[in-house]
Amino acid sequence: MRAALEEDLPLAPSLSLACANRASTHEYERAFMVVTRRPRMATLGGVIFIVSNVFGSWALIFPVTPLLVSAVGGSGFAAGGTTGVFMTATIAAQLATPTLLRRYDFRPVVVSGCLLLGLPCIALVQWSHDITALMVISAVRGLGFGLVTVACSALPPHLSTSDRLGRAVAAQGMANAASQTVFLLIGMQLFRAGGVVAVSVVATAMAVTAALAALGLPRAMYGAIGAHSDSESTRGVLKRPIALASLAVVGIAAAYGGLSALVPLVGYPQSTHAGVILATVGGTVVAGRFVAGHYSHRILDRRSTAQIGVVAAIAGTMCFSVAVTSANAAFPVALAGAMAFGFGLGWIQNVTLMRTLVSVPPHRVGFASAAWNISMDAGIGLGATMTGAVADHSGFGIAHLSSAVIIALTVALPLAARQNRSQQHRQVMREVPASRE
Incomplete structure (x- = not known):
């Protein structure tokens, strides 16, 4: 790999x-x-x-x-x-x-x-x-x-x-x-x-x-x-920050993969509700990325600011857990959860992408972008499979709660880790080829 x-x-x-x-x-x-x-x-x-x-x-x-x-x-x-x-x-x-x-x-x-x-x-x-x-x-x-x-x-x-x-x-x-x-x-x-x-x-x-x-x-x-050829292709790459960011990406992507797999299976009052919920997640991802990008300088320097997305994502998964047990308010609660989770997902995507990019020298931006994309896709696949298994054994509510635990352990903790000093001061070009945004 x-x-x-x-x-x-x-x-x-x-x-x-x-x-x-x-x-x-x-x-x-x-x-x-x-x-x-x-x-x-x-x-x-x-x-x-x-x-x-x-x-x-x-x-x-x-x-x-x-x-x-x-x-x-x-x-x-x-x-x-x-x-x-x-x-x-x-x-x-x-x-x-x-x-x-x-x-x-x-x-x-x-x-x-x-x-x-x-x-x-x-x-x-x-x-x-x-x-x-x-x-x-x-x-x-x-x-x-x-x-x-x-x-x-x-x-x-x-x-x-x-x-x-x-x-x-x-x-x-x-x-x-x-x-x-x-x-x-x-x-x-x-x-x-x-x-x-x-x-x-x-x-x-x-x-x-x-x-x-x-x-x-x-x-x-x-x-x-x-293409540029470098005999020492990982020279200048700060491996610890990339590993922490990749772990956070896998964690939030796993929660998203599980949510995407389970939402269509839940019996909401109307057949179109599942599509509306998934579309709402996608729409609020854009909002989360936009806001996080606007405050990117603060996100990189302050660990507490990076946790805004974590709080939103956990709140969203908790709403989904409540929705599957609430017959009357299932759709409104799930819609609120979709908004919160989507915003948190977009925020965390932006934070992790920024931290990955500033961890490499300019000629290794492609390596960082590929690593971020692969972590995202791996997390989605893993989350969909594992959350489905939990749903089979314990029900949809517990499956969504497990996603909240995953976010807390694999996203909140890596984002809270202190960043390497050389990472914070690395000079990176303002315009770089980013990954799927």
Whole structure:
């Protein structure tokens, strides 16, 4: 795993200019201009279009697969296991993506990822009653999702100048969050109204549309920009802060994975309520990240400020625990929990990402970004599987309470740990290629 992570993603122009050894600044800028002037879709808007469709296709099916498993008599463990299998495959693909990018460049990797994510959705129509087939479909889709997420997170630096890189990354992050929020809600409504056929067709169409758009990517973008090679690829990396941040990411992601797997299985008064709850979580994640980003200087310097997200996330999981035992107020309490948990999730995501980035020198930002993404996906898969097992044994209420305990132990404590002094004073560029935001 470490070796794969150390095969860094292509660096942003602003980073490569600082460390390129084989080309002068003039030669580098000329190569960059050749790439960005390629015809068809060498624009950030095109990348945002691809990402929006990819995350929309993912969000449509994400809450539906556990429902299909449950409908054929599968246990809560099996229902959550579909998410676990998906995320395991995603991580495997993310580990391999840097090597694939170096060998085949962006276009084939992104197109392949989109097709692997979308085409298996059609198989859901035929195999929706077979739990084993649902697991296999989840695994294949996870491979595609892993390829696209890592590759697309490296595209904005190649399609924007260094002075606009921060805006480019922010725009892509907002597109991700908005697409997830909207299509989580639409996916549940489509499934209730038209069954697995309707949601599968739309998810497939969105992924195929993204693949067609990706055909407009330049053929040799990776090769023209080049990548920095460092014989000591982990030199300058502060391992303890990264380990603490990664543990916190796994913890909060596990709580999110468990929540996403259980919410569709709870019998709320109306069938659309589960979709509304999941969409609310996605929407308030954006708010949490925005507010945390505004106060990022205080978050890094004060351990108590970082705990705001922890308190909100724990309060949210407690609300979900109460909601499953409250027949009359189930939906309002769950909705309040979704708002609190989503805000806390967004806050913690921003805190951990910032602490990860300031723990590495500029030329290792790709390593930090990949580590953060893999921790997030691993936590979602682990949380969905383990929370499903707890729900089978002790019920939904105890399962949500266990998520609160996980947050307290694996998120609150690492974020409370004193940061290394050299980390606090490390100079990091203002604009860096961040991960999936």
